[in-house]
Amino acid sequence: MPFNKILVANRGEIAIRIMRACKEMGIRTVAVYSTADVNSMHVQYADEAKCIGPGDKSESYLSLKNIISAADITNADAIHPGAGFLAEVPHLAEACRDHNITFIGPSPENIELMGDKVKARQIMSKAGIKPIPGSKGVIRNEKEAFKIAYKVGYPVVIKSAAGGGGIGIREAHNDASLVNSFRIVQGEAKSAFGRSDVYLEKLMEHARHVEFQVLADKSGNVIHLGERECSIQRRKQKLIEETPCPTISPKTREEIGKLVIKAMKAIKYSSVGTVEFLMDENGDFYFLEMNTRIQVEHTITEAVTGLDLIKEQIRLAAGEKLGFRQGDVSFSGHAIECRINAEDPDKDFMPSPGTVEVFHAPGGPGIRFDSHIYTGYKIPPIYDSLIAKLIAHGRTREEAISRMKRSLNELIISGVKTTIPFHKRMMEDERFLRGEVYVDYLLGGKAP
Amino acid sequence: MAEKKVIDLEVLMEIIKILKDNDLSEICIEQNGVKIKVKQEYAQPVSIAHHAVVPAVHEEAVGSGKEKLDIISAPLVGTFYRSPSPDVEPYVEVGDEVEAGQVLCIIEAMKMMNEITADFDCEIVEILVKNGQQVEYNTPLFRVRPTS
Numbered sequence: 304m305p306f307n308k309i310l311v312a313n314r315g316e317i318a319i320r321i322m323r324a325c326k327e328m329g330i331r332t333v334a335v336y337s338t339a340d341v342n343s344m345h346v347q348y349a350d351e352a353k354c355i356g357p358g359d360k361s362e363s364y365l366s367l368k369n370i371i372s373a374a375d376i377t378n379a380d381a382i383h384p385g386a387g388f389l390a391e392v393p394h395l396a397e398a399c400r401d402h403n404i405t406f407i408g409p410s411p412e413n414i415e416l417m418g419d420k421v422k423a424r425q426i427m428s429k430a431g432i433k434p435i436p437g438s439k440g441v442i443r444n445e446k447e448a449f450k451i452a453y454k455v456g457y458p459v460v461i462k463s464a465a466g467g468g469g470i471g472i473r474e475a476h477n478d479a480s481l482v483n484s485f486r487i488v489q490g491e492a493k494s495a496f497g498r499s500d501v502y503l504e505k506l507m508e509h510a511r512h513v514e515f516q517v518l519a520d521k522s523g524n525v526i527h528l529g530e531r532e533c534s535i536q537r538r539k540q541k542l543i544e545e546t547p548c549p550t551i552s553p554k555t556r557e558e559i560g561k562l563v564i565k566a567m568k569a570i571k572y573s574s575v576g577t578v579e580f581l582m583d584e585n586g587d588f589y590f591l592e593m594n595t596r597i598q599v600e601h602t603i604t605e606a607v608t609g610l611d612l613i614k615e616q617i618r619l620a621a622g623e624k625l626g627f628r629q630g631d632v633s634f635s636g637h638a639i640e641c642r643i644n645a646e647d648p649d650k651d652f653m654p655s656p657g658t659v660e661v662f663h664a665p666g667g668p669g670i671r672f673d674s675h676i677y678t679g680y681k682i683p684p685i686y687d688s689l690i691a692k693l694i695a696h697g698r699t700r701e702e703a704i705s706r707m708k709r710s711l712n713e714l715i716i717s718g719v720k721t722t723i724p725f726h727k728r729m730m731e732d733e734r735f736l737r738g739e740v741y742v743d744y745l746l747g748g749k750a751p
Numbered sequence: 752m753a754e755k756k757v758i759d760l761e762v763l764m765e766i767i768k769i770l771k772d773n774d775l776s777e778i779c780i781e782q783n784g785v786k787i788k789v790k791q792e793y794a795q796p797v798s799i800a801h802h803a804v805v806p807a808v809h810e811e812a813v814g815s816g817k818e819k820l821d822i823i824s825a826p827l828v829g830t831f832y833r834s835p836s837p838d839v840e841p842y843v844e845v846g847d848e849v850e851a852g853q854v855l856c857i858i859e860a861m862k863m864m865n866e867i868t869a870d871f872d873c874e875i876v877e878i879l880v881k882n883g884q885q886v887e888y889n890t891p892l893f894r895v896r897p898t899s
Contacts, residue, residue: 355888369860372828372829373887375860376830
């Protein structure tokens with residue numbers, strides 16, 4: 304048993320996901336929660352729970368001192384940050400190091416490096432992975448911005464060097480909007496992340512978002528677990544993910560996989576991570592960014608590889624070696640995930656918090672359902688809207704789709720609006736059925 | 752498998768008698784994994800709480816009636832201490848009148864001693880946690896009677 308007790312510094316379905324792995328490994332769990340989450344399932348699921356602050360996440364789920372203190376008083380020997388919150392800033396990883404608690408994730412140096420999007424582009428470029436065409440470094444002024452915009456051609460996108468997940472990012476389709484976007488992003492970046500550093504990339508509109516899952520131990524062994532196609536997004540938030548990507552050949556998978564491994568070894572990466580790309584219509588891969596944590600959609604990789612990524616992450620954090628080689632990884636069938644959010648898809652995905660009146664989970668072959676909701680649960684309005692993940696696995700893409708259709712019809716969540724109707728429509732959408740998915744799928748009135 | 756703990760009623764009656772005869776407000780006895788606490792409030796029936804030994808001990812104290820009592824709760828996660836160091840007098844005792852800004856206790860978090868102060872003038876009616884007890888956000892620490 305790698306650890307005696309793990310504190311899960313997160314909430315919702317991902318907290319339960321992590322605790323499930325801990326339970327199976329005989330590791331005791333500590334939940335932390337805000338006063339707004341006192342009735343949340345993860346609080347009940349854990350062996351112990353500590354209230355760490357009010358609903359405002361800056362004083363609870365982002366409160367480094369309360370989280371470390373909770374680990375201290377419960378004698379937790381490791382902290383799993385989950386996804387979001389403190390997972391992708393170096394502070395929690397650093398604080399763990401200072402307090403002799405194992406952080407279940409990469410080193411603070413890795414987190415910081417990949418968290419700086421400009422540095423990440425530079426490092427990946429050195430390792431042979433082309434970044435999206437754009438600025439080599441930080442853009443200091445409008446003159447530089449124009450220069451690079453002309454070089455790569457409009458439309459372009461201005462992004463904050465820090466952060467991610469859709470914050471501090473603006474498009475510009477011409478000179479006039481470039482100045483505006485440049486200033487706005489600088490301002491947003493300064494206020495959200497404390498630094499106004501921005502960079503510029505060509506806006507690849509009709510591209511596919513393809514990401515590679517990596518797994519690395521602390522001894523320099525790295526493997527990849529294939530790719531995930533995540534193009535169906537709204538405002539940079541993924542809605543549907545699938546693996547394998549319907550248009551990638553085994554040869555391409557092997558090539559990009561090798562490049563990714565090389566890059567991970569170069570930066571001495573450890574734990575799980577995801578290297579994200581945009582793939583253009585020629586099938587060329589351009590580095591977008593890297594996420595140094597477990598991702599929501601890790602589930603579909605688990606379905607096709609048979610691995611438990613959280614268990615692997617925990618083992619690796621304890622210093623265990625990978626224990627298997629790239630050649631030992633095999634992929635079976637096709638898996639799709641639909642993110643069920645408490646949002647109204649007919650009102651531009653407006654958040655729809657409220658009380659879950661009736662909840663009935665789907666089942667049957669090839670179906671996995673990860674959620675923290677229950678009948679009578681009050682979905683708090685102050686946290687993200689993800690309330691469940693529905694994963695369908697089949698021997699073929701067609702079987703996965705038919706299982707997803709079937710289980711979407713079995714799934715009942717009433718009392719709040721959800722994205723279930725949207726997913727049902729997508730599973731009938733002709734372009735989706737043909738595998739023609741791109742990041743601009745839901746834009747310009749093309750949504751089903 | 753732990754054997755079920757049974758309250759010996761005769762022992763309990765003895766305890767209540769000792770309490771009343773000596774006009775005590777509270778007796779707490781701990782033996783063999785069983786903890787019994789008996790309290791007497793003014794002009795109220797005796798309230799009895801029985802617990803196996805567990806860290807957090809909170810019983811519903813019966814207030815003497817009409818005035819509004821407030822609770823001062825922990826604003827952070829850590830370990831509660833009544834005094835700045837083990838050999839020093841506690842910051843406050845029951846019955847003390849404190850001023851706004853006065854230090855009530857320490858909560859130690861990550862090796863740092865955080866002084867917890869009163870937000871308003873009040874009298875300490877009850878201390879709800881024990882010295883060295885672990886507290887989380889919103890754990891009730893003191894029951895107080897505002898005096899201003």
